[in-house]
Amino acid sequence: MGASTTPGADPHHRQRWAARSALAAAATAALLPLAAGGLVGLLLLAAALAGLAVAAAGLWWVLSRRGAARVAAGVLAVGAPAAVVVLFVAAGQLWVIAVSLALWAVAVWSGRYALRSTGLRPVRVREHRTPPPRRPFLILNPRSGGGKAERFGLREKAERLGVRVVLLDPGHHQDVTALAESAVADGADLLGVGGGDGTQALVAAVAAAHGVPFLVVPAGTRNHFALDLGLDRADPAAALDALTDGVELHVDLGFAADRPFVNNASFGAYAAVVQSPGYRDDKVGTVLQMLPDLLTRQRGPRLTVRAGGTTLTDPQAALVSNNPYRTDDPFGLGRRMRLNSGRLGVLAVKVDSAVQAAEMVLDPQSENLAVLTAQEVTISGDAPELEVGLDGEALVLPSPVHCRIARRALRVRVPRDRPGVPEPKPRLDWRLLRKLAASVGRTAAAHHHKRPGT
Numbered sequence: 001m002g003a004s005t006t007p008g009a010d011p012h013h014r015q016r017w018a019a020r021s022a023l024a025a026a027a028t029a030a031l032l033p034l035a036a037g038g039l040v041g042l043l044l045l046a047a048a049l050a051g052l053a054v055a056a057a058g059l060w061w062v063l064s065r066r067g068a069a070r071v072a073a074g075v076l077a078v079g080a081p082a083a084v085v086v087l088f089v090a091a092g093q094l095w096v097i098a099v100s101l102a103l104w105a106v107a108v109w110s111g112r113y114a115l116r117s118t119g120l121r122p123v124r125v126r127e128h129r130t131p132p133p134r135r136p137f138l139i140l141n142p143r144s145g146g147g148k149a150e151r152f153g154l155r156e157k158a159e160r161l162g163v164r165v166v167l168l169d170p171g172h173h174q175d176v177t178a179l180a181e182s183a184v185a186d187g188a189d190l191l192g193v194g195g196g197d198g199t200q201a202l203v204a205a206v207a208a209a210h211g212v213p214f215l216v217v218p219a220g221t222r223n224h225f226a227l228d229l230g231l232d233r234a235d236p237a238a239a240l241d242a243l244t245d246g247v248e249l250h251v252d253l254g255f256a257a258d259r260p261f262v263n264n265a266s267f268g269a270y271a272a273v274v275q276s277p278g279y280r281d282d283k284v285g286t287v288l289q290m291l292p293d294l295l296t297r298q299r300g301p302r303l304t305v306r307a308g309g310t311t312l313t314d315p316q317a318a319l320v321s322n323n324p325y326r327t328d329d330p331f332g333l334g335r336r337m338r339l340n341s342g343r344l345g346v347l348a349v350k351v352d353s354a355v356q357a358a359e360m361v362l363d364p365q366s367e368n369l370a371v372l373t374a375q376e377v378t379i380s381g382d383a384p385e386l387e388v389g390l391d392g393e394a395l396v397l398p399s400p401v402h403c404r405i406a407r408r409a410l411r412v413r414v415p416r417d418r419p420g421v422p423e424p425k426p427r428l429d430w431r432l433l434r435k436l437a438a439s440v441g442r443t444a445a446a447h448h449h450k451r452p453g454t
Contacts (some may be wrong), residue, residue, distance in 0.1 A: 012439075015114050019436035022111035026430075029103035036096050044093055051084035056361035057354035063288075064295040070288075111433055115426035125340055127247040133190035133213065133413075136163045136243055137183040139203060140219065141195035143170050145236075148219040152237045154194050161243050164188070168195075180206035188212065190243075190413065194236065196220035197263050198393035201253075204410055205260035208253050213413040215242060222392075225262040228336045229412060230420040241415040250408040251339040254322035257397050259390055261322060264345075265403060266389040267379050268303055268317035269294040274389045275396075295351070301381035301399075307346045307374040314350060315370070320377050320403045321345040327371050328427040337424055342407035346372040377403040 033041035058077030062070055088094045138158050140149045149155060149167070158165050164183070168174050180191050180203045191207045192215030193200045200216060207214035217239045218226035229249065232238045256265040266274075272294055273279060279286045293299040295316055305312040312318070323336045324345030336345075348370040351357050360366045379386065380400035388395045 018114035025107035053358040054080035060357035136190040137188035138192040144195040194219035197391040264321040315348040
């Protein structure tokens, strides 16, 4: 007998109808202004797009100007969207905005639900079961994260677990690389750090070089590396559970010249900002003070980025990351799908005018934002040295700076029981949604449900 095509027997029935619902909701949201207001609705839609572009241009002027021009630009950036809302109110079409936004929300939710079952899932990092360390060593920075080490009792808990703990002295600089090397020489079979990502990277490089496990205790301010490892950033002490009940993840480690990084190396505008002595105490003020000269190229290097076979000329900012960051989902920005791909991510921004700033907002595929991956990246400038922000730490390195990635060189020990990395939402692929919506039975779904490598 032929296979049944009734809804109860077809496992892809809901997937197919979710795709159709997404397309229908998106089409209705796009056509609603025209259907509700006719020519007036069409003009209002054009006004909304124009308001968005003007707001983006205003934001560019806010960042690239000073004084009265910056104030005027700020008024423009806020006033343009407000004027659009006033126009919709005056035309009695404010409800159109609310309904259209609701329809777009339905379209996004339904589309992602439909695409969840297409087999386009991230590769899971394999967990390796290894015996607990016998002579673990931990470096704690008492100043990181506003004093998290003391607030969460990290030293006391670690010492109860048999860890040799070194508490850094806030009064003078200590070489954490030398401390880690000395610990390995004394027989340490695990190196750990409770501090910021810059400190994590330095000790991680020692652990990778000697082949010993590395323990991340998220006691810094942002702890981006811990986030992408799936650790509990709200409770740094929970990371110490890995010492008694843990598994290992083999992840990549990035290098800029000979300096390691666990997250990223930034060049250009941001790298110049973090060099400023006032940045730590007044981040916003320092950024607003320095950006106008950096964005208009009155100061800062003229960068050239070479990644694989691609050359990018004169971006204002470039970021090289240990594995690529997500750029296809606003809710996933700043996150990495995996840490063991063996590929560097590259983001480079080149915006020289308000028009180009508006293009970046209106066109997600704008040429002003380059998104690449490569195993090696070279950054050069028009000066003998380049300012670099390495995991947020300010450095100056000789130009050119060669970036590479050591694939799965780092053995990170994490608790078996941890929050984990949330599965990223699938990218909204409207072409695939159309195929799924038009499919009969299992045809389209089966075609896209192959597992990676099969």
